[in-house]
Amino acid sequence: MDKVIIARDLSLAYSKDEPIINKVNFVIDSGSFVFITGASGSGKSTLLKSLYGALKPQSGSLVVAGVELNGVSRSKLNFLRQHMGIVFQDYKLIKEWTIEKNIMLPFMIAGYDKVQQQTQLDKLLNHVRLKHQVGKYPQELSGGEQQRVAMARALSHTPVLILADEPTGNLDDYSSQLIWNLLEGANSSDWKATVIVVTHHIPESMSVDYKHYHIEYGSIHEVT
Amino acid sequence: MKSLKNHLSLIVALLSILFSLQTFIVVDRAIASYKQNLANNYSLVVVSKKRLQKDVIVSKNPLINEINEISPDTVLKKLDGDMKRKEREFLKLSLPKFYKLKLSHYPSPDEINSLTKALLRDSSIVKVETFSRTHDTTYKLLLLFKSVISLFAISVAIVTILLISKELKIWQFKHNERMSIMALHGAPIWLRSAVLFRLAIVDALVATFLGFLLFSYIASSAWIAEQFSYIGIDVVVFDTFKDSLMMFSVSMTLSIFLATIIVLVHKEEV
Ligand SMILES: Nc1ncnc2c1ncn2[C@@H]1O[C@H](COP(=O)(O)OP(=O)(O)OP(=O)(O)O)[C@@H](O)[C@H]1O
Ligand SMILES: [Mg+2]
Numbered sequence: 052m053d054k055v056i057i058a059r060d061l062s063l064a065y066s067k068d069e070p071i072i073n074k075v076n077f078v079i080d081s082g083s084f085v086f087i088t089g090a091s092g093s094g095k096s097t098l099l100k101s102l103y104g105a106l107k108p109q110s111g112s113l114v115v116a117g118v119e120l121n122g123v124s125r126s127k128l129n130f131l132r133q134h135m136g137i138v139f140q141d142y143k144l145i146k147e148w149t150i151e152k153n154i155m156l157p158f159m160i161a162g163y164d165k166v167q168q169q170t171q172l173d174k175l176l177n178h179v180r181l182k183h184q185v186g187k188y189p190q191e192l193s194g195g196e197q198q199r200v201a202m203a204r205a206l207s208h209t210p211v212l213i214l215a216d217e218p219t220g221n222l223d224d225y226s227s228q229l230i231w232n233l234l235e236g237a238n239s240s241d242w243k244a245t246v247i248v249v250t251h252h253i254p255e256s257m258s259v260d261y262k263h264y265h266i267e268y269g270s271i272h273e274v275t
Numbered sequence: 276m277k278s279l280k281n282h283l284s285l286i287v288a289l290l291s292i293l294f295s296l297q298t299f300i301v302v303d304r305a306i307a308s309y310k311q312n313l314a315n316n317y318s319l320v321v322v323s324k325k326r327l328q329k330d331v332i333v334s335k336n337p338l339i340n341e342i343n344e345i346s347p348d349t350v351l352k353k354l355d356g357d358m359k360r361k362e363r364e365f366l367k368l369s370l371p372k373f374y375k376l377k378l379s380h381y382p383s384p385d386e387i388n389s390l391t392k393a394l395l396r397d398s399s400i401v402k403v404e405t406f407s408r409t410h411d412t413t414y415k416l417l418l419l420f421k422s423v424i425s426l427f428a429i430s431v432a433i434v435t436i437l438l439i440s441k442e443l444k445i446w447q448f449k450h451n452e453r454m455s456i457m458a459l460h461g462a463p464i465w466l467r468s469a470v471l472f473r474l475a476i477v478d479a480l481v482a483t484f485l486g487f488l489l490f491s492y493i494a495s496s497a498w499i500a501e502q503f504s505y506i507g508i509d510v511v512v513f514d515t516f517k518d519s520l521m522m523f524s525v526s527m528t529l530s531i532f533l534a535t536i537i538v539l540v541h542k543e544e545v
Binding site for chain 1: 449452453456457458459460461462463466
């Protein structure tokens, strides 16, 4: 099976002498579904940041979709990001844009056909149950609603790699289930996206096979 | 509503800059017109033993615009009325010739001095009257105007720099986040800054248009025309073509400059 992520002796740090992730090795198969857990402050978001190239490896090698991120060029990184869907822990929605425009941002960057845009938008708004909020700006939405906008945005351009940082952190059971269904849908069937999710609670009823990694004291190990 | 608010602050800043700039231009024009007025009303009187050749005199100094003989009749009329015609003709011939010199612009005291010297080098010229006392006070007044307008120019420049750097901070605050988020989704730099440049261009156009409306209105106001006619000067408050073009280029340059700086100094946050 193809490897979508290969980490070799990977160290991540914000300042020189304090590594958050220390010389870890792991491999993620293409098309797999991965949960990452760990205590608050253990480095889960830090690891995701490195996967989308916002944090350069301090040392070691990190290859994502065949691209070495240690010393990656700007244009390569842009290309890579255009094929990723990211749900940020703090959502990172654009305040001055309506939720529709926010959702379609990756779609617009990918330069997809304008005609498909409306169909895709309607589908996504349906999926995350936000049809009634059309025309509103992020601040006019509840935390959970903003989180669902972030989820819809991460899926708008049918990415091959989805990184989600606590995508259900602010949601009730019902909405959480919606999100899990969406992520499972992206992973299964014809889409076959690789999904990496940081969470504190792994849902009990998962319909797809998944792997579970735990981060502790700067190292990563698989939970079986 | 939202997008209006996005535009407003730059438009207001640009409009204030255009307003002070155009006001500066009007004051500058008023002073130039006043100066021309002074030049028109000022003349030297030259007294000569012989009839002077006009083109020789005019070529003595570029400052001299024209030279006209003052008819002696006016002087003679003032003399005794019952002088005989023949005596008067004789007197007329023996009288020196009087000339009035018109200058191209209002001269400085130094220019007057060198002009006087140049004229007196001509052996037939016996006296040059420059009315120096009134000239000096008027000239000092003119110098005062000139320093006032320089101060004005400096303050326009300061206002421009302050407003634009304040706008720079606001824009950085407002646009950096969006540009970072777009970068995280792999948007190339031209796409990230497209919004910024579109905003800059639209704002520059709107500010130019508002400046155009504002000054067209001011220029058509009877009150303004009245004020200038009191001083006896004629000033173009708003040149529809030239001044509009100036407003357009100033606001476009400033806002494009602003957008470019924002794009260049943009740092992605992690
Ligand atoms: N931008 C930053 N600059 C410096 N240090 C940071 C930065 N972001 C995170 N850290 C530090 O890195 C460590 C790991 O943070 P991280 O956000 O990865 O934790 P996390 O596992 O995602 O926690 P949580 O479950 O609370 O989201 C923390 O100790 C934090 O203080
Ligand atoms: Mg986190």
